[in-house]
Amino acid sequence: PRPVRLAEYRPSDFLIDAVHLDVSLDPEATRVTARLAIRPNPLGPENAALKLDGEDLNLVSAEIDGAPLRVDDLDVTPSSLTLPNPPRGPFELTLTTLVDPSANTRLMGLYRSNGAYCTQCEAEGFRRITYFLDRPDVLAVYTTRIEGPEAETPILLSNGNLVETGPAGDGRHFAVWHDPHPKPSYLFALVAGDLGVVEDAFVTMSGRRVALKVFVEHGKEDRAHHAMESIKASMRWDEETFGREYDLDVFMVVAVSYFNMGAMENKGLNVFNDKYVLASPETATDGDYANIEAIIAHEYFHNWTGNRITCRDWFQLCLKEGLTVFRDQEFTSDMRSRPVKRISDVRGLRSVQFAEDAGPLAHPVRPQIYHEINNFYTPTVYEKGAEVIRMLKTLIGPEAFRAGMDLYFDRHDGQACTIEQFIACFAEVSGHDMSQFLRWYDQAGTPEVDIRTAYDPDRKTFTIDATQKTPPTPGQQFKQAMVIPLALGLVDEDGSDIPLVVGGAHAGPVIALTAENTRIVFENVERRPVPSLFRNFSAPVKLRSDQTVEDLLFLARKDSDPFNRWQAVQTVALRGLVAGVAALREGREPTEEPRLAEAIGRAFDPAETDCAYAAQIAALPSEGDVAREIGEDVDPDAIHSARSYLKASLRQRLAEPLAAAFDRLAERGPYSPDAAAAGRRALKIAALDLLAAGGERSGVERAFDLYKTASNMTDRVMALQVLSLHATAEREEALEDFAQRYGTDPLLIDKWFLIQASAPLPDTLDRVQSLMASPLFDMKNPNRVRSLIGAFASGNPTQFNKADGRGYGFLADVVTELDATNPQVAARLLGAFRTWRSLEPQRRRLAESALQRLAALPRLSADVGDIVRRALA
């Protein structure tokens, strides 16, 4: 298949200014009549043929300006419809097609979810509804008439404002929606079904009243209130923080249970995976509440960053995604704890994006080539894309950043833009030259920054030598130097920052490293300070430094930057774990760093009042973190053992404070999902996890007791999760009980699947296979697939990477089966192979042969084929 290249972008030969869609719903034969107002693009060539995209469509008829076209006037292929000689001026093309929503298992285009009709068009799903110029730089005004049986589809929704409803005879009715804002086809949406609704309203900054509606399955209305509150909070925040007001009379969210992604920002009609809408104290954890708030915000923020200003082409995906992730991160930081949010985002970035960047699927934030765009909704485009925006703000400062955003909204409203146009706004308002900064978009790989320091007591100087290097990635052997914002402090004995003076002038606190080697000489330094580097994680880089364990333990106590206090403890732990792995592989016992227990023990001190932050201090680096730090010849079993060893030693050293904290943090009073209460629960569970380390009886008993007496879903699920790590009778009893209690609630069964699939126990794969055969599992539902198979493949390092290769073979089998119905979700599962090349030789061979088995299959989807080929390249 021919790849798509950024360098080959050309504007569309034709434009479509207006779309009138008439959709007559039927389970197997929905009739779509599209009236398209088309004209040649003045920027395009003369006499071009008109080639529309289409997929799985059944063409019934075609007319130009009311005159029927004969089939031989058209060239129809499985992926296109071409008019060889279209009119030279504006014309109206009317196409009638039939689509089969019930047969649509890909969940792209128009499909059915639990009986309701819904759509997913990003990136290229609209072409599965009608023939179209299905590309983001073709912006049209849509009017949509939906007709369906009143009994089955009392609710008929599309983008924009409702303009008309009425009976259509034969028990059918219709609704007409008009969206005045020109938009690309990927933002089109239609929903029809029998749904419950929760309603509210928001008065915007200019005093307009916007109706708010959250649609859910009947009977789940009481689980929609948190989503509704999150919508209002998001609307207010975007007005206050970015001056962005909502622009339609109604804003709607619909929760559906079959959905490929998390949620979708269709104009005025966001469609959500129900997992990210539904919450009640009885059914949702603190994590669910936080995710819902963040994802509602993310999709809402797209209304300006994505919808009002969209992407010129899919290479610019980060223009809307990186920026919108940045915006939702800022929102959460304002709603909850800024340091805790930063720490958890950095954990996520490292565990997924750094892993991607270090393996065969690495690509730039703005890729230059793709075979299947669905495979580029990645941690690199999203999370690293957000880091790039954060660095931009760090480098030019908050005022210039806000001014640049204002200019961007002002100048580009209603347009389909590129990264260059976006960055130019910030160059203009700040006077900075951004040409080197643009490399963050085009150069893949995680830069490694090595920092060496020297104190000269005679000259009273402290010198930092920083070297940067970005390793090769697929297609990019040689890398240029990046502009890397280094936020730093030089910390004095008492924990205060000494003034930064360079060349006689005040410097910092952010220094841009722009060359491969940078020397910075700080003056007037009376004593050797301890450098605190990359405060608040000021750049998405890997840091190597000559900081000693003493330096780090000092920073853990004294640094004014909360991120680096956390990072210091993590770095000490990580160094210990890497040494522990090496020891185990040489047949020695790991040695311990007793001061690590002291640093972690402080998290459980009764004087520590920020429990959410303390819980982050207490959480050790993950097995994946250790694997990445080791980098090659990785043995997942040794990593698991070293980490278990450390946890058991922390349990021994901290037995009393852990038990005391667990008791002190016991739930009192009614459940509230707010950040402070969630933080207390998180710290309590961190204590419990350590108390039960190694399957210690008293810890397991505590966990079992918490499971049984839990007054909220967070405690119950987290206690079950702790129990699930150890092969005990309590584990089995609790798992059994959970299924009994919640077997009718698919979202809770997902948690039950995930917990079992993630357990580092030798029979986990067998259990996953038997759960797949249970009636609770449904291969057609992406949430079920992700919580059982995705959790096993991507969240269980020892069992997926079983030394006998069974885990790899299992995943290859599942992907083969799923590829026939839902290639997008199948390709997503294969992400578990992103680190296969860093494994020790035996596992590497087995992983490679599983991938090769897939590569040899006669019929692979574009989605899976692309991942397999890149993984093996």
Ligand code: DPP
């Ligand atoms: N719905 C996905 C997101 O918001 C893709 N746009 O990130």
Ligand code: ZN
């Ligand atoms: Zn998004």
